[in-house]
């Protein structure tokens with residue numbers, strides 16, 4: 001059984017590759033630049049661009065499982081050619097697919113469901129790792145500035161998102177499920193900032209921004225208008241389910257979901 005992991009250098013993919021390898025599965029890590037990350041010994045890496053179908057096809061030989069990013073980049077552009085990609089996967093022997101779904105059912109999810117393969121959609125709300133965007137302000141000034149920071153999301157730990165995908169890919173017990181995946185607690189931004197402060201042993205401040213100030217801050221750090229509108233749109237009016245903690249991680253994996261405090265402890269180097 002060889003499992004292909006797209007987005008292998010990303011927040012979730014890295015954990016997924018590690019977990020599958022630790023469990024003794026044969027893993028092929030795919031990304032445009034897979035050698036940017038050091039994977040556990042024995043993990044195969046293949047350079048794949050999901051916007052180039054031929055590169056995906058070349059990576060499929062011998063694969064039985066596939067973890068598929070459905071969207072790319074800061075504005076979540078849907079991957080192209082998904083029907084052909086799924087056909088190629090099935091033809092190569094893939095039997096089981098997980099998607100890392102970005103919340104809106106689109107052509108990739110439809111192609112996956114029509115493919116005849118066993119599929120599981122893993123649909124996270126916010127990732128805890130989104131907090132890494134505050135690193136520079138925290139390091140330089142001990143402050144986090146955000147618009148809509150009072151809204152309490154229930155972010156999920158990337159390793160838990162990966163663990164749900166790993167369970168679906170390796171057990172086959174979650175076929176046909178669409179899992180809306182949130183973390184164990186709802187935390188407004190100031191509470192997340194407090195947890196990071198506690199982890200790094202430094203008192204941090206939160207400054208609430210207006211929507212316009214929030215947009216300007218993103219321009220200042222080099223984000224493009226389309227990405228800014230996407231992020232602000234999500235922050236101002238998130239899907240309600242992303243605000244509700246859930247025990248899905250424990251239900252699927254048998255282990256309690258990791259807390260934000262735990263994520264902050266594991267990532268102190270990001271903020272120091």
Ligand SMILES: NC(=O)c1ccc[n+]([C@@H]2O[C@H](COP(=O)([O-])OP(=O)(O)OC[C@H]3O[C@@H](n4cnc5c(N)ncnc54)[C@H](OP(=O)(O)O)[C@@H]3O)[C@@H](O)[C@H]2O)c1
Pocket residue numbers: 006007008009010011012013030031032033034036048049050051069070071072073076100101102103123124125126127130
């Ligand atoms: N952050 C959130 O709150 C959130 C919430 C829900 C869903 N999501 C979804 O989660 C996914 C991102 O997950 P993440 O945070 O684990 O990743 P990430 O850390 O944002 O990294 C993006 C990954 O995608 C790969 N990638 C980008 N463009 C690619 C391309 N053209 N072809 C192949 N690989 C490409 C990158 O690898 P290389 O650069 O090495 O190619 C990297 O592995 C997105 O699809 C997003 O829609 C995110």
